[in-house]
Amino acid sequence: MLSPAASPFLRHIERCNNVTLPAGRLPLLHRNDRIGLIDPACLDWLTNPAMAGLVNVTNEAIILPEGQNLREISSLLVQQGHCVPFREWFDVRSPEGDIIGQIDRALIPIFGVEASGVHMNGLVKKESGLHLWVARRSPHKRLDPGKLDHLVAGGMSSGLTPDETLAKEAEEEAAIPATLIQQAHHASTLHYAMTRPEGLRRDRLYCYDLVLPDSFVPRANDGEVESFRLTPIDEVFERVRDSDDFKFNVNLVLTDLFLRLGMFDKQDALVLADILHAKG
Incomplete structure (x- = not known):
């Protein structure tokens, strides 16, 4: 029992774990491994004649004969207007990785499908406290515009490791040099599954901590961040507790x-x- x-x-943990899988979705199978869960409302997309040979649809599952077909399926669904592309490729993995x-x-x-990302706590030790x-x-972000965020966070694009993703996002989002970001350490890995307006999110988050020098001031490089603020940790605690x-x-x-x-x-x-x- 938690104290008041x-x-x-x-509520934040429950919000990010607001679905019990499979939640009425059909499994996406590759070599008998479940790699995704597809909304039945999307079956018409996958039974389109253009998808012939790329994916097999049955009453129980959607079967992907070859993993390389995912790129062509993605391109066809974009061409058909079923989604607005990010034009950023993410790796799809088997349960074994x-x-x-x-x-x-x-x-x-x-x-x-499961997606991976990195989040980094940029910490500064001052005389007045952490x-x-x-x-x-940015108010122009497609997802959650204007919300507060970490100093560095981003999805893990195809071909990158968590450490490589962190270095890439650190330079792009906050102008953190490579020599400094190398001091970050992986502190935790979190999982969750939730439904959002864009669909089902099954995410794996690689969480990092980095203690930054008091002299460091981040600078946005890619337009994804509107501003940065160095905030006492107690104030951050209260804001997470009391707001969304x-x-x-x-x-x-x-x-x-x-x-x-x-x-x-x-x-x-x-x-x-x-x-x-335990969630995810």
């Missing part, structure tokens, strides 16, 4: 950070950690 002081954090093929990022929630760099997302100002999954990574920093009492920490790391 900690229970508000539970082997790369099967690539899919346009826009189709990830439609096909319900601070965290908080970004505000942060992008939905950022709340999970921050709650995980608060746990590592010992910001909950012992019993609340045990309960929250168990729930947070």
Whole structure:
């Protein structure tokens, strides 16, 4: 049982785990492995004659004969106007982690395949206490415009490892040099499954911590961030507790950070950690 002081954090975990799979979706199978979950409303797209030979549709499942077909399927669905492409390819993996093929990022929630991303807590130790760099997302972002975000966060594009993704996003989003980002360490991995307006999100988040020098000031390079603010960690804690100002999954990574920093009492920490790391 969580205390009233900690229970508000539970809503963020529950929000990111708001679906019980398969949730009426049909499995997308490759060599008998389930690699995705597809909304039955999309079956007409996949039974279109243009898809002949690329995917097989039955009453029980959608079968992908060859992983390389995912690229052509993505391109056809974009051409047919079924989605607005990101023009960014993400790897689709087997349950064992082997790369099967690539899919346009826009189709990830439609096909319900697992996607990976990185989130980094940019921390600064000051005499007045620990601070965290908080970004505000551009109002022009397709997803969650204007929400508060991490200093560095982004999806893991095809061919990149988590560390490589972190270095790429750090340079693009906050102008963090390679020599500095190499000091970041992987602190945790979180999973969740949730339904959103864009579809089913099954995400794996690689969470990093980096202690930055007090002299460092981030600079947005790619237009995805409107501004940065160095914020006392206690203020961040209160904002996560009392509001939904942060992008939905950022709340999970921050709650995980608060746990590592010992910001909950012992019993609340045990309960929250168990729930947070058991989901997905």
